[in-house]
Amino acid sequence: MPRPSCRPQIVEAAVSEFHRLGYHGCSVDTITKAAGVPKGSFYNHFSGKDELAAEVVGLYQSRSAFREYEPAGDESPLTELRGRFRAVAERHRDRDFARGCLLANLGAELGGSVPRVRDAVDEAWRGWTARVADLVTRAVAAGELPGGVRPEAYARFLLDAFEGAVTRAKVERSMTPLDDFFDHAFGLVSAGGTRA
Incomplete structure (x- = not known):
């Protein structure tokens, strides 16, 4: 069976962590720990922190x-x-x-x-x-x-x-x-x- 996607948890955690620590202040490790997912799973969903941050901006704005x-x-x-x-x-x-x-x-x-x-x-x-x-x-x-x-x-x-x-x-x-x-x-x- 395919494993469920960790993407939603990562994005939700990143909204909070980017807001709390800033872009440079939080690492992929910080975000995945906050999301409760393995660090390796990050790269199954995102090419890098910039792709995640761009998605976070869209989510944040959609909840304005x-x-x-x-x-x-x-x-x-x-x-x-x-x-x-x-x-x-x-x-x-x-x-x-x-x-x-x-x-x-x-x-x-x-x-x-x-x-x-x-x-x-x-x-x-x-x-x-x-x-x-x-x-x-x-x-x-x-x-x-x-x-x-x-x-x-x-x-x-x-x-x-x-x-x-x-x-x-x-x-x-x-x-x-x-x-x-x-x-x-x-x-x-x-x-x-x-x-x-």
Whole structure:
């Protein structure tokens, strides 16, 4: 009988270990020990740590609280957008926000030095940006944001500001940077200066 695949256990363990130790800080041995599988089984499933890290990025993004957020049926686009970001912030707080965002951590640690992981992180950012831009477009159409707002550029700004706040919250071990993000990113741009 064929042996069951260890791949899911390895990927799950790697999400936690990369988040805890960083890419360079954890070895294949660290990951397989955390997964409870023989080290040799790693190479039955992955060509190297970079392939595993790219898969981890995809899994992490697929489980994002931004994606999982369930808007109320009567939520306006801007309220939904704020709610989605708030859900991510709350998840960071509830799951030890001192670890920060795995995407930002890997991006900062690796830059362009591991192309496979860089490409996976870039793809994740682009997907998230597109989802934010869609909500921004809808908020502009609903009159919640000024007509001059450029959805793609504003989406990039929101993500960059949010990830910067997450990183600072990680360093300060405080939610204050995230509170500042919500006060300013949403409170200052809504139509007529009203808060979202």
